[in-house]
Amino acid sequence: MLDIPDEVWNKVVADGNAAWLDELPSIVESLAQEWSLTIGATLRGGHAALVVEATLADGTAAVLKVGVPGTQRDLTFEATALRLADGDGCASLLRDDLDRGALLLERLGAAICDVVPDPATRHDMMCDVAVRLWRPVSPDVDLPTGADKTREYSDLLPRLWEETGQACSEATVEDALACLDRRRCAHDDRHAVLVHGDVHDLNVLQAADGTFKLIDPGGLRAERACDLAPSSDAIPTPATTCTPGRSGWPPTLV
Template sequence: MSNQAPENLKALEATSAGRNWIDTLPNLVDACVRHWSLDNVGKPFAGSTVSHAFPAFRDGMPVVVKLQFPHEECLFEADALKVWAGAGAVRLFGHLPEYNALLLERAQPGSYLSDDPRTDHLGVVVDLLSRLWVTTNVSFKRLRQQAEDWDTLFKNEHRIAADDQERRVIRHTQGLLGELLSTPMEEVLIHQDLHGQNIVSAQREPWLVIDPKPLVGERAFGLAPIIRSFEFGNTKKSMLYRLDRLSEELGVERERARKWTVVQTLAWGFDPHFKAKHRQIIQWLTVDT
């Protein structure tokens, strides 16, 4: 591959660590091809901004190689896929931790669930979550630990907030987080980035989950990324429908799911490119809900 950064990785060029990683990609790709004896290597997939994934074949079987930019959220992706062992998620065929490289089952045709108008999107999600929410002894990061990190983030962002409205949003969310942390939590494996384009069509199962960002925590939090997934409809009505239906069908306390969605939306919503959309989601979930 060329030393020029793929278009989807351009944002990584803003940091020295990102540029250095992009410079190593040709060598990493070659190392994976040799180690796993791959052939018919194809063009990289577009989409992810922090990983470089490309199709190939291994012993005649279609696979995907995923090279991850080293960051906290990718540390335990392989472990999550091992726990799920193909039940509702793509299979892990190989892992090279020294390269942050995964050899994965290639889901084909691989279209996004949110792009299929003929399928009951939330019905698929309910089926998948009922199987993905499993207990595990693997030492994943806990939701309570993540929440403490977010509380620190909120305090810092409150201090530098540009206006009173932003400070009110942050204070309100801090209050919700305090309420959630004041009660015990169950612990199941959560995909904390399970949106409409991280569920893809396949042949082994109709739909499979990809790109896990694992966390161990309560199921109410596990609904948050789907509730706020604008790929499934970016209106207040569609978002509240997701909140109501998923809570009811999966037996999750609606209020806790709503509060966790607000918390995660704010925590993931300080990037200026998505800030306005995330503030809209928070408003929809805090006014007359």
């Protein structure tokens, strides 16, 4: 029997897509047959996809990711980002079936927070992984820009504020919206690169060769600094911040 995490189950039901849960075992079974996979244990931690261990016919360790209803657009952007990265800085994309919301990915190991105990060292290593992913991307590539993302958040934030019973002051929301507007206006395609969009220590996993790679890329064309803010959560105090400029890019371009 397919083990579906509570987080995935609850999201799907809350979104009114309970019928999909009945279809999910047959989706996984058909993908396993077509791709010659042996399905293993369910991996937990997320709510937007079912993720299970899989083994290819040649013994290659992989994971099968099947997005919940409503995530096809995000999975398409993720697949595009993974193809552009081609295994450098991100898990390798082995196969995909976007009609069924499925990605077959390189299986990675432990999260960096479970391997590297020192926060400052961990932060620097996460920055190094992000830099490996950064690369120029043509505006013709179908990926959202940093400006697109700010528009999305600008629409989402007021709605969430109301749904949570106005959990903070209106002035705080207005300040956040003003910040988003400044970022939207500051977007410049000339300086935009492929970025991950959510570089935190649970999205950085150890590869078989001991290096680290990112998972779940958002697939954005944005300024490099977009990837540096989330990784700063790994630093508990200003005294442990990494050396300025370690990315190797001029501050004016980050």
